[in-house]
Amino acid sequence: KAGVTQTPRYLIKTRGQQVTLSCSPISGHRSVSWYQQTPGQGLQFLFEYFSETQRNKGNFPGRFSGRQFSNSRSEMNVSTLELGDSALYLCASSASGGNEKLFFGSGTQLSVL
Amino acid sequence: DQQVKQNSPSLSVQEGRISILNCDYTNSMFDYFLWYKKYPAEGPTFLISISSIKDKNEDGRFTVFLNKSAKHLSLHIVPSQPGDSAVYFCAAAISSGSARQLTFGSGTQLTVLP
Numbered sequence: 256k257a258g259v260t261q262t263p264r265y266l267i268k269t270r271g272q273q274v275t276l277s278c279s280p281i282s283g284h285r286s287v288s289w290y291q292q293t294p295g296q297g298l299q300f301l302f303e304y305f306s307e308t309q310r311n312k313g314n315f316p317g318r319f320s321g322r323q324f325s326n327s328r329s330e331m332n333v334s335t336l337e338l339g340d341s342a343l344y345l346c347a348s349s350a351s352g353g354n355e356k357l358f359f360g361s362g363t364q365l366s367v368l
Numbered sequence: 369d370q371q372v373k374q375n376s377p378s379l380s381v382q383e384g385r386i387s388i389l390n391c392d393y394t395n396s397m398f399d400y401f402l403w404y405k406k407y408p409a410e411g412p413t414f415l416i417s418i419s420s421i422k423d424k425n426e427d428g429r430f431t432v433f434l435n436k437s438a439k440h441l442s443l444h445i446v447p448s449q450p451g452d453s454a455v456y457f458c459a460a461a462i463s464s465g466s467a468r469q470l471t472f473g474s475g476t477q478l479t480v481l482p
Contacts, residue, residue: 259411288469297372297457297474298412311469345411356402357470359411 257282259360261346267366273334276363280327280348287329288357289321292343301344304329305351333365341367371395372460374473382481387445389476391458394439398460402470403432403443406455415456416443419463448480 260279268274280287289301300313304323321331327348333340343364347357373392381387389403399420404412418425418432418441425432431444445452458473 290470290472295377295474297374298459298470298472300469300471303469313469347411356414356417359404359413361409361411 259346259348259358261344261360261363263363264361265364265366267368268336269368270336270338272336273332274336274365276331276333276344276346276365278329278331278346278348278360280329280346281358284348284350284358285327286349286351287323287327288347288349289329289331290345290347291315292345292362293341298345301331336367338367341365370474371398372458372471372473374456374458374476376476377474378477378479380479380481381448383450384447387443387448387452387478387480389443389445389456389458389478391441391443391473392439393441393460395460395462395471396439397462398471400461400463401432401434401441402459402461403430404457404459404472405452406457406475412457445478448478450480450482453478453480 262277286305288303290298292298303311307323318334323329343362345362347359349357402417403415406412416427416430416432418434434441455475455477457475459470
């Protein structure tokens with residue numbers, strides 16, 4: 256079974272631009288979550304999607320948005336990029352988003368210059 | 369306000385000895401706890417979990433202990449191996465409801481010395 260796939264692996268953008276990150280969950284998994292990892296801050300929850308609906312959202316500004324498609328693939332968008340948005344963005348999938356472990360992708364390393 | 373705290377950013381242990389990684393939480397609603405391990409350039413991988421109805425869960429070399437009254441959990445690795453060198457994240461969740469949102473600590477870099 257293929258794992259969680261995130262593209263692109265690395266991304267360099269400038270302030271003010273927007274970016275879209277992609278995540279393909281494990282086949283059969285319907286829940287996709289996004290996390291931001293910055294040095295010293297651990298992983299911060301962004302949002303979780305299940306069956307194309309956002310079920311839960313973390314404390315991030317509205318510049319961070321996402322969506323999920325009917326095949327469970329998910330995209331995350333960040334508009335009007337700021338220097339502080341530089342981070343590793345991790346996607347995780349699970350079968351239903353309930354009481355089971357998450358499977359993480361390798362992440363997209365975003366650098367904002 | 370960090371609800372899950374890992375106060376030791378780093379830990380070094382000799383190969384074959386015990387590694388003890390600690391984690392504290394403040395939210396008494398958390399009732400499910402997990403440990404993840406992360407190597408550079410890879411996503412976190414699940415290690416072990418524990419529900420609040422238990423105080424200990426064991427899986428091979430890994431044991432997680434939960435002290436609910438102290439709001440503290442720890443991960444024991446015995447014996448430690450050089451391949452265990454990684455960043456370890458503690459995570460907590462409120463398992464009621466349908467959506468899983470994990471709250472992570474900031475991580476502890478474990479280095480196992482040969």
